[in-house]
Amino acid sequence: DSGVTQTPKHLITATGQRVTLRCSPRSGDLSVYWYQQSLDQGLQFLIQYYNGEERAKGNILERFSAQQFPDLHSELNLSSLELGDSALYFCASSLLGNRDYGYTFGSGTRLTVV
Amino acid sequence: GQQLNQSPQSMFIQEGEDVSMNCTSSSIFNTWLWYKQDPGEGPVLLIALYKAGELTSNGRLTAQFGITRKDSFLNISASIPSDVGIYFCAGPSSGTYKYIFGTGTRLKVLA
Numbered sequence: 001d002s003g004v005t006q007t008p009k010h011l012i013t014a015t016g017q018r019v020t021l022r023c024s025p026r027s028g029d030l031s032v033y034w035y036q037q038s039l040d041q042g043l044q045f046l047i048q049y050y051n052g053e054e055r056a057k058g059n060i061l062e063r064f065s066a067q068q069f070p071d072l073h074s075e076l077n078l079s080s081l082e083l084g085d086s087a088l089y090f091c092a093s094s095l096l097g098n099r100d101y102g103y104t105f106g107s108g109t110r111l112t113v114v
Numbered sequence: 115g116q117q118l119n120q121s122p123q124s125m126f127i128q129e130g131e132d133v134s135m136n137c138t139s140s141s142i143f144n145t146w147l148w149y150k151q152d153p154g155e156g157p158v159l160l161i162a163l164y165k166a167g168e169l170t171s172n173g174r175l176t177a178q179f180g181i182t183r184k185d186s187f188l189n190i191s192a193s194i195p196s197d198v199g200i201y202f203c204a205g206p207s208s209g210t211y212k213y214i215f216g217t218g219t220r221l222k223v224l225a
Contacts, residue, residue, distance in 0.1 A: 002156065003206030033212060043157070043202065043215040056212050090156050102147050102204075103213065 003027060003105035006091050012112045018079040021109045023091030025072055030073040030095065031055070033103060034066055046104040049074055082112045118203055120166040126222045135219040137203030147206040147213065148177050157202055158224035160165040161188070195223050 003026035013019055023034050034046040045058035049068035060066075063081075068074040078085060088110050092103035117133060120137045127133055143150055147165055149157035152196070161172050163179035178187045186203055203216040 004156075011195070021198050035215075042217045045207075045212050045214065048212055058212070092156075102162055105149075105186070107156050108154075110154075 002104050002106060004093050004104050005090060006089075006106035006109050008109060009107065010110050010112075012114060013081060015081055015113055016041050017081050017113075019076070019081065019111065021076040021089050021091075021111075023074045023076070023093075023106060025074070025091075026104050028095060029093035029104070030072065031093060032068055032072070033092045033094070034060075034074070035090045035092065036109075037090060040085070043090065046076070048076065050057030052062075064067060078111070083113050086111055086113045118205060118214055120201075120203055120216040120219050123150065123217065124220035124222070126224060127193055129193060129195060129223055129225050131193055133186065133193050133197070133221060135189075135201060135221075136185060136187045137216050138185045140184075141204055141208065141209075143185040143186075143205035144154060144183070145206050146177070146179050148175075148186070148188050149202045149204060151200040151202065152217075160201075190221075193223050195225055197221060197224075198223050 005024040007022045031050045033048045035043045035084045046060040047066050048056040052068050063079050066076045090108045092105045093104050130167050133171045139214045147162050148160045151157040161177040167181050168182050169178040174191045200218045200220050202218050204213040
């Protein structure tokens, strides 16, 4: 157990729908990162939050949004889902807002859009 | 933009063999990380490198920070079946607070 908790583990939904993925960072970590991994692909950075504020943005679609709450958990909202959004979505956390200590990843949420 | 290229993309090896893989960058990095991803799981940090020329081991794994600071290498000695997975290198994206990840090396070990 890495200490980063992601729920749900699996999600199957139809095109056009909206889903929310949840992440609880490791205790004490202030920064949360979201990554997308499509089938047999690498990890694509989506967005980072640090202590409730957006810190960095990557290749995140306008249909996607995220936030980090006062208790430091984060949610990634995916709307108007398309077949191509099917992927593994990973959350990672780190102690500080900078990158020097590496990340701890959760086990991911596997999203299947049908 | 910055890119990390890993080679080989995939490899099949016999149990007991040594494995070498590398990661190259289009720009200089001050930190290199190596992660392993087991099927259906999140990546797990294996080794972190912070200084050019640094050589760091973690059990049967040894990683090196290239002296040009544009590359890094990971070696696995005496591979075993549980070494199967995807190995990613990662480096800090300049001017941001995030890491970029390489394309991954998929390792399959034949018993």
